[in-house]
Amino acid sequence: MSSDLYPVTRLAEVKEATLRSGLGALLLTPGPDLRYVTGYEAMPLERLTCLVVPAAGEPFLVVPRLELPAAEHSPASRLGIEFVPWDETDDPHALVAERLGAVGSVGLADRMWAMQSLRFREAMPGAEQKLAGGVMRELRMRKSPAEAAALAEAGAAIDAVHELVPQFLKAGRTEREVGRDIAEAIMAAGHATVDFVIVGSGPNGASPHHELSDRMIQTGEPVVVDIGGMMPSGYCSDSTRVYSVGEPPAEFAAYYEVLKQAQEAACAHVRPGVTCESIDAAAREVIAEAGFGDYFIHRTGHGIGLETHEEPYIVAGNSELVEPGFAFSVEPGIYMAGRHGARIEDIVICGETAGERLNNTTHDLVIV
Known part of the structure; x- marks a missing residue:
């Protein structure tokens, strides 16, 4: 070690x-x-x-x-x-x-x-x-350069898994079958443990912490894939991307673009001296202005390191000032109960002047 x-x-x-x-x-x-x-x-x-x-x-x-x-x-x-x-x-x-x-x-x-x-x-x-x-x-909130490097390694490993996800998603397969393939890929990418695999297809995508089920994925459905694990270093990965098996519903495609803008705005807001709650507000304002505010039902992010969820939390009411070395997720979501949902999540670490994403796969909706 x-x-x-x-x-x-x-x-x-x-x-x-x-x-x-x-x-x-x-x-x-x-x-x-x-x-x-x-x-x-x-x-x-x-x-x-x-x-x-x-x-x-x-x-x-x-x-x-x-x-x-x-x-x-x-x-x-x-x-x-x-x-x-x-x-x-x-x-x-x-x-x-x-x-x-x-x-x-x-x-x-x-x-x-x-x-x-x-x-x-x-x-x-x-x-x-x-x-x-x-x-x-x-x-623990202030990551050292070595910790930042460990988190970057974890981010690259989970990015490699997301690159493989499209080949696992097919109409007629169940969430559980896809999740099993993803879990194997997480280990193959260098993780020591699989911490979680969320595959939320269709209406299950509207449940942020959906558990794998035997629901069969249908053509035309968006699928939310939120995955993470712990590396041999002890440091964790966590990243969410959204896929669609065939063309998604028009209303979904419309609010997915809003979500992309919100996530981008929050990531761009990260720098030393801003408050944790202002990062949350940067994402929330974009979503609210587009009329989807009631469908963003959780905080924008959580710290990450030796735990997937740790301080600081990116949430309204947290006036703590962001400092260089703070590492956290930026993961706004929009959830339409009974229909579908979407979340885009990157781990971001605050540098001396701005935030740096540790996840670098595309934010575009990936149609498979």
Whole structure:
């Protein structure tokens, strides 16, 4: 794993951020926060693995003894921290509490299982529990050049899959059959996992998070294809394109052109110093002016990195200023319930002066 992608200096940055936050410690269990800090993709188990980052004192990693070899062979071994193994008859939550000592508050990883957080509450009844996300978001939102490169690699990989989609789409095939082909292509393009495959044909395209079904694709139907996965680097891809099996209905073709303009306007608006909500507004205004405002039913985008959905969110009410290194989707949609729908999605990363698309396949409606 690239030392540039998971630098050893990151742990010190997290420790400093913990101190500034006023928390006594961060408790990071398996998930994206732990991987961000250590590079260790620990297996989520009922047995506790936890990186403890005190505001005062040295960080340490608590691991089940049977997971110790995996931890020692992971990038976490480069950090020079103590690994604290525990045995089957030990209480690891009490072990953390004892080593940590009296603290007024702890930040729990946002993805920590409830069973772990409740056991920490029992072990440390005097410590107020808060979310570690309040500390981690400030670091994770600002992608380093190495992270930007990893996201660009993910974008190119999912673009390669979209280039293959037209050969999978044929009248008479089911969404599930097409989805199976796409999932195989996602892996073949270099992803480590397939995170999602949405194939929304005809009226199913009006459901943004439609699940694959046995519905048969018909001639003359638009098909929304939203796909993504995680690369070996840990960084994610996510891109949506729209296809049509034969010529689509005239009303669809008309609002698809509006959608293209809206997505282009939002991408062009991205630059340092604009607010997240203004990017949402740039897309929404185009769609509303064309009379389709009621059919754009979700936010314009979400951050992306070690998670497909993370901070920042491109939505009304988010007045956060965009900074260089912020990476997020720009994905307006128009959905006509019971008929059809469309969404165009690119991942965009903010540079020093403007946004850069990490997805570069055509935005035109692809007729197959």
